[in-house]
Amino acid sequence: MKDRIARIIDDALRRAIVEGRVSVERLPPIILERPRREEHGDFATTIAMVLSRQARCSPRELAGIIVERIDSPMVSRCEIAGPGFINIFVDRAYWWDTLCEILNRGDDYGRVDVGKGRKVQVEFVSANPTGPLHIGHGRGAAVGDSLANILKIAGFDVTKEYYINDTGRQMEILGRSLFLRYRELLGEKVVFPEDHYRGDYIKDIARDMISRYGKKFLSSSEDEVLDRFTHFAMSVILDGIKKDLRDFGVDFDNWYSESSLFERGLVMETIEELRKMGLIYHRDGAVWFRTTDFGDDKDRVLIKADGSTTYFASDIAYHRDKLVRGFSTIVDVWGADHHGYEPRMKALFRALGRDESTLRVIFIQLVSLLRGGEPISMSTRKGEFVTLREVMDEVGRDACRFFFLMRKADAHLDFDLELAKSQAPENPVYYVQYCHARINSIMEFAVSRGVEVPDTPERGCMERLALKEEIDIIKKLAEFEEVIERSALDMEPHRLTFYLMELAGLFHPYYNRHRVVTDDVPLTTARLSLCRAVMKTIAKGLNLLGVSAPEKM
RNA sequence: GCGCCUGUAGCUCAGCUGGAUAGAGCGUCGGACUACGAAUCCGAAAGUCGGGGGUUCGAAUCCCUCCAGGCGCACCA
Incomplete structure (x- = not known):
């Protein structure tokens, strides 16, 4: 949904350029945000403010030019607000479509492709x-x-x-x-x-x-x-x-033993490789790696004066082997007390000709x-x-x-x-799990009343989801894949946790205020579909966190 | 001394690559179960975003500086 809206804005802007209404050298990507306040629309963009200097006209004027050229049934209306925000309101029909898409995706909902199959190792x-x-x-x-x-x-x-x-x-x-x-x-x-x-x-x-x-x-x-x-x-x-x-x-997929590095000769091999690059020297009876060439604040010992190797020596051999094994991104999860270790490890990556961003260290x-x-x-x-x-x-x-x-x-x-x-209300674990169990009960209740719980969504019924709470829940469901993407790219799993608490936080009040299973068959069908989508999303999310999604509690 | 992390409501914390009037939960106070699970919901009070500068149309967010707490600065692992 977000991508589609971004493209609509982008098209409008390009059209304005082609028509000669604005002249812009470089077109930045259209960034959409979700405004905090709902009167500011479903999405908002600051593109007019960003480009106003380049385009040599006022942000509001530029926003007007763009808005005039937005033409899509998805967008029910556009407003220019404040210093030059463009606020976009999505037609409800498209939220209903979104719900159908989510349900049709089934177990695949949540799967995205920002990774593009790249090999990444998490140690x-x-x-x-x-x-x-x-x-x-x-x-x-x-x-x-x-x-x-x-x-x-x-x-x-x-x-x-x-x-x-x-x-x-x-x-x-x-x-x-x-x-x-x-x-x-x-x-x-x-x-x-x-x-x-x-x-x-x-x-x-x-x-x-x-x-x-x-x-x-x-x-x-x-x-x-x-x-x-x-x-x-x-x-x-x-x-x-x-x-x-x-x-x-x-x-774990793999348990990698330090001693195997020695058995396979990888420690000495790594030191040799660095030596050939002129990054190794002897001093005070020890063998040093010139990590200061790559941003470390002091050089590091690999072989001590007594002939034994340091922990760092094993570690560079280990990380070099990670690269040899073909990982394009290497994630190390370390205790925060090891943060001083990061520069020397990044130094190794740079010495081996890799971008230091190849190594991502997450401190706990x-x-x-x-x-x-x-x-x-x-x-x-x-x-x-x-x-x-x-x-x-x-x-x-x-x-x-x-x-x-x-x-x-x-x-x-x-x-x-x-x-x-x-098991008191202040425990957020149960808040999310309870949401899942509760929906499961609704489903069971529906079945016991002889109501058919639809497997595939019926688009025709969805129009009955006219309540603000219902649209809000669909909007939140639509955010799920964005949350997955951001959690993955920023490597911050906690965002998913917060997302699940928010989703449950929309569902519980809705449940308390409105009945799902009623005599109104199309409405019941629509609401059960919504419930199913929430249930699936919560189950999927909890699963990613390694937390169970119980049907009963 | 140098470096990294943290500082947001009484407490615990969110706040996306800078956006609009600062967001939750808990706690406090007051309410809701004779229809799908009250492990839930509804309402109220509560903030100098550690302090001070700067950048800009716009800063909790970026830069500098100071303060407070934590953690690192090995021929240890």
Whole structure:
């Protein structure tokens, strides 16, 4: 609808130019907005104000010239307002047509093609396999997963990936932590270092170890068994992470292991490639990547003086491989505390001759957990963090995912456990879900009364949808695909959440004021069609957010 | 010190690539269930868009500056 109106304006403007009424060098795209106030029409454009200087006439005069040339049955009237706005009122017949189109699209409604089949990879969560997922990872999982869903329906070819940091010092520490707990549980006195993983989950894994191997490793030195302990701990933890994510409704296309980068020689290969480009140098016994050539504020070490590689070395090899795999856009979802890492990663892309916009980093801000308005203290160091599992078990998956998507990713989120699980009106999750369940009830009621619920819309009946509320709902439905496009292009899934709350916010009052199923058969048919369209749109939208659309609650 | 994020109603937040008189929800107060689900709806009060400059026909939105909070500035991951 929006595109069609834009074309009508564009045509009118071009006609004015051809007729010599205005002279304009460059024609900007026609931008339409939805005015806040309804007396300003269904759409409005500022094109006359934008072009007035170029066209050397007043905005209102230019608007008049354009409006005179607008000729379409879709536009019932046009007004020039204020400093030069052109307000456009769409004929209701076209809103009825729109409703029919939406219903005819069926399950396909919402599918758009801004992605044009381009390959995009979304890498998210990627939590180190050193402990269970906490609430912050949950937010990243919700954002990454629904973003991937939205990109998919917007026409991108999406791959979801989890990067496993399974090498390096932290892995050693994990193995040592397990070995220490193992010995401790078998009665040895141990000193547990400050920087080791202190969470109780390590003890649980140690118990597993004991039940499987007994005291077998008690007499072994750490060197002899460290690999085994590390590997054991990691695989148990990783299995737990996978289960948590699966239960959260998140599944990945690919689990990419850091150690595979080394096995395939990609880390050294990447460093070699940069060396050939003259971007590598040695200093103080270390090997450096000259990222300052590409906007970073200092150069970065790839190989330390002790011969081991840095995390960054793995990461550039990993991201180079993403490019090799043919992704045209690479999305990384990171915790906001990693934002300082972005410039050096962008530097890699530029070094490899790619536009830095190829990499889109989405930062996930912290989640503050509250209970009834009171903050719950969290400290990873002491091991008393709140896990995703705990929150999911307490408030449920739907509420959890919905809450994570109620804010834009880079804004702090207050997550109140009591609010999230309350079935009271102030809980927005249920507001949207209830709308879906309620419409389902209407459908069932209609069937029970012997009313036929139409599968395909009957255009003739639609004219009975004459109420302002009904037209408003159709207009909102017509926005759905625009919301999908914007959420995809701006990579902001929270917009979809807001859209669904708005749509439900139009439907509930309508329901309370007007009856759907009455003795008036054509009116009933029309209203059931409207209901069906709302129901489908809400179901589709919730589905993209990873939230269920229940038929009963 | 430098960089990034945030600052909008009592609270939590929207506000699309600058547009018209600033938008929700919660909370507060007052109302609505003998016809499709009251997890709903109706009504009321509530704002110096952190402060100050600038750009422009027009700024919550862009630029500068200051203030407040958070987070980063490793041969850690």
